[in-house]
Structure formats: structure tokens, C-alpha cells
Amino acid sequence: MFCKLENGNLTYAPTNLKLENGGIIVNFNKNIDLMKKYGYKEIIDIQPSYDVSTQYLTIEGYSETDTEIIISYAINEIIVDNTPTLEDRVKELEEVNAIQDTLIDVSLLATDEIFMMIEPLLSEANTYNIEGSNKMVDMYVAMIIRGLKTIDEVPLRYREEVRMILEQLEK
Structure with missing residues (x-):
């Protein structure tokens, strides 16, 4: 997957890219060279290991290199509500x-x-x-x-x- 990081948010490469001159690039999200040319970068989404019964993941943020956008995760503990029934x-x-x-x-x-x-x-x-x-x-x-x-x-x-x-x- 390819996307851009704009104001802290990911914008994924569209299926068809509308150009400023009114033209359209069909199947834009299938052409890696074109996505790179227009500033889209590959997403590196590697989730850390965690215990799904006691923990959950949240996206902590993104870091960007010249060619990649890396998703950073935080592992959070599930808070159990011990309120008696x-x-x-x-x-x-x-x-x-x-x-x-x-x-x-x-x-x-x-x-x-x-x-x-x-x-x-x-x-x-x-x-x-x-x-x-x-x-x-x-x-x-x-x-x-x-x-x-x-x-x-x-x-x-x-x-x-x-x-x-x-x-x-x-x-």
C-alpha cells in the first residue's frame, strides 16, 4: 500500500488520480512508479506482538523516510471493570x-x-x-x-x- 502523510494523517493512493490540468490517471494505485512520482510512499505496517486477551494496539504515530511511512504502535492494557453486578x-x-x-x-x-x-x-x-x-x-x-x-x-x-x-x- 502507498500513501502520503499530510498533517499527521495518512492519505491512501486513490484508484484514479485526478491531475491539476483535468486529466485522470486510471488505475493509479496499481502503478508503483507513478505513485512514487506523485509523492506517495510505501506503508510499513508491522504490528508488535501482544496478548489479545489482556492488551490492545493503538497507533501512536508515523515516521517518514524518503521512501517509506512507518506506523508506530503502542501496546495498551485492557482495563477490566470490576464493578460488581x-x-x-x-x-x-x-x-x-x-x-x-x-x-x-x-x-x-x-x-x-x-x-x-x-x-x-x-x-x-x-x-x-x-x-x-x-x-x-x-x-x-x-x-x-x-x-x-x-x-x-x-x-x-x-x-x-x-x-x-x-x-x-x-x-
Whole structure:
């Protein structure tokens, strides 16, 4: 192939060359001597070796001698987009949610265990108040809903209130 380098761009030899005097040279791009006479030069296009699975080529530029135009290439790395898919993000959120559920269960059971240890002291000191019981009732309702306790495992002082709330939630 023959072409000219004009303003940094390659212009390939046309099939038919229109001359300034109006004449036409037919099959111009088949006649090497005529192409050279009108300033066209042979293209040297040797692509470097590269790994097509991880790299790609771009034309970096051209260099020109008296008889040739040489194409220079740059080897570029393919940038892989590691953005997780929607399915991957949903799976990750489900895993985080499962971990959080386990932590909630552990916290509820630990709170219950602590309460069971101090409950005898509360009744002896007669410091029990209704306002403070709401949080404990809520905790036992949550534990029953999550399957961590049964109504029979709820301390007697909260059992009836827990039962009423559970009945309301079932409606």
C-alpha cells in the first residue's frame, strides 16, 4: 500500500488520480512508479506482538523516510471493570443481613441472660416499675417472633403483656 502523510494523517493512493490540468490517471494505485512520482510512499505496517486477551494496539504515530511511512504502535492494557453486578451486590447485602440477624439474636439472648441474673434482685429491692418493663416486653416479643424463645420461657412478670402484644400482631 502507498500513501502520503499530510498533517499527521495518512492519505491512501486513490484508484484514479485526478491531475491539476483535468486529466485522470486510471488505475493509479496499481502503478508503483507513478505513485512514487506523485509523492506517495510505501506503508510499513508491522504490528508488535501482544496478548489479545489482556492488551490492545493503538497507533501512536508515523515516521517518514524518503521512501517509506512507518506506523508506530503502542501496546495498551485492557482495563477490566470490576464493578460488581446487581446480583453480586444483592448477594453481598443478603450475607451482611444474615450476619446482622445473628448479632441481633446474640444480643437479645445476652440481654435475657443478664436480666435473668438480676431479676431476683429487682423483686427483693422492690424497684420494679412499669415504664422499665416496656423495653423488656418488647425484647421478649422480638425473641418469640425470631424463634429464640417460647411464651413459656418468658418470665411471669412479662408473660401476659407479651402474649397480648403477640395476639395483636397476629390480627
